[in-house]
Amino acid sequence: MSDGITGHTIEYKRSAELFNSSIATWAVSAAWDIGIFRVLDGADSFDIPSYAAEKGLHEPSLRATVRALTYAEVVEVDGDRVTRGATFEEFSRAKGLFQWLTKGYGSLFQRMGEVTHTAGRGDDFIRRDATAVSIACRDVNEVFMDEAFFNALAGLEFSVAADLGCGSGERLVQLARRDPTVRCVGIDIAKGAIDVGEKALAESGMQHRVKLIQGDARKLSQYPEFKDVDLMTSYLMGHDFWPREDCVALLRSIRTELPNLKYFLLADTHRDTTNQISDIPLFTLGFETAHALMGQYIPSLEEWESVFEEAGWKCTAQHAYSTPSSTVIFQLEPVSA
Ligand SMILES: C[S@@+](CC[C@H](N)C(=O)[O-])C[C@H]1O[C@@H](n2cnc3c(N)ncnc32)[C@H](O)[C@@H]1O
Structure with missing residues (x-):
């Protein structure tokens, strides 16, 4: 079945959404680490090249993180200018839960298949940060x-x-x-x-x-x-x-x-x-x-x-x-x- 716009099926769109949401999830976690929630709390916008230079960030990585955040409407981007998006407040509040998942338990979820096998549940199978x-x-x-x-x-x-x-x-x-x-x-x-x-x-x-x-x-x-x-x-x-x-x-x-x-x-x-x-x-x-x-x-x-x-x-x-x-x-x- 086609969705009539892209030629892709609804099922394909769902899998693409899920994949892209996963990247946005990591971006929310990173946004906290690199100060995006803090800077947009105190200012209306920031400029990608200036912010990268000021904080010692790799500009292409910052740009990619910001792009992933736009997927969840956390921010909006216009050229180099980044402003708060419709969900900014919500994700700013929930950032701890995202970091619990990604950084706290990321290494356990990464091995979800292995630890679901009883043979994969050795002495040190629980890895968390x-x-x-x-x-x-x-x-x-x-x-x-x-x-x-x-x-x-x-x-x-x-x-x-x-x-x-x-x-x-x-x-x-x-x-x-x-x-x-x-x-x-x-x-x-x-x-x-x-x-x-x-x-x-x-x-x-x-x-x-x-x-x-x-x-x-x-x-x-x-x-x-x-x-x-x-x-x-x-x-x-x-x-x-x-x-x-x-x-x-x-x-x-x-x-x-x-x-x-x-x-x-x-x-x-x-x-x-x-x-x-x-x-x-x-x-x-x-x-x-x-x-x-x-x-x-x-x-x-x-x-x-x-x-x-x-x-x-x-x-x-x-x-x-x-x-x-x-x-x-x-x-x-x-x-x-
Ligand atoms: C989800 S964290 C919550 C930390 C803290 N109570 C808070 O609300 O921010 C659970 C904490 O319990 C600790 N913990 C788990 N089992 C424990 C035990 N038997 N004795 C002492 N600490 C334990 C973990 O190391 C972890 O820091």
Whole structure:
């Protein structure tokens, strides 16, 4: 069947669109790295040759990146002049999610076929870039998630805050800034994340009140820094506590090993159980596919809700995010034994 314009079939056009969208996806990620979102946030336009010269960029690569961005209407180009396009604001907000996909999990998706073979799932088959994931998540938090987090904090009194799977450590820096009497400790298993955090800490001058530890959040009893914690947070890593019996055991041990703990704000993306595909929201397909490839179970909302009471916690509130979709803050308080 012909579409009557190019002589190509509708199916061909769909495959071309998908291919071109993939290139535009990488261009959105690169646009963040080379400062295009920042420069067009502060100015109406930029000139390709001048911008390349000023930032030390390879002009043909910049031109090609900009052209790929026009495919998604992120920018418009008129000769050498680049201006904001119709989708600029939207992609500027979502850039962290694009970078999570391309730079954070690009090397896993690149090997999607290999790791789908059981023989391709050797010791080190999970390859991701922890540095890129932590930088991407810091941006996602700032754009989409921090406001609800700080709203949930209102009225909670605490003096020692901990963040499990702290990534860049930015949440702790913000907590320390918010209250000069608060001390903070974060733990992350990935060296790349801790390195990003240490650098940001040095820049913030908060090292005296924020400590970052490279270690396993499932083994908190090994770290004396956690013993006085009265507020615990964890963002976008709760699924790593699963399968269910492990999650229940861990939530129980957190409650018993940290006697001063009063609140636990646990925010995570849960499995989308609607099974929709045509209108599937931004992020969901990438998140669920990446974790399926890694063999990491993603619990549904109902499964999350089923563990708290059994583990000795009361869920006093839930705050749902629209982006990332299927993401909820569970506001938990320990039930006294
Ligand atoms: C998606 S990132 C989120 C980072 C951060 N919470 C944020 O919101 O920006 C998940 C983080 O959890 C960390 N992580 C995963 N399993 C962990 C474990 N068992 N112990 C400590 N950190 C873990 C990863 O290294 C990664 O930095």
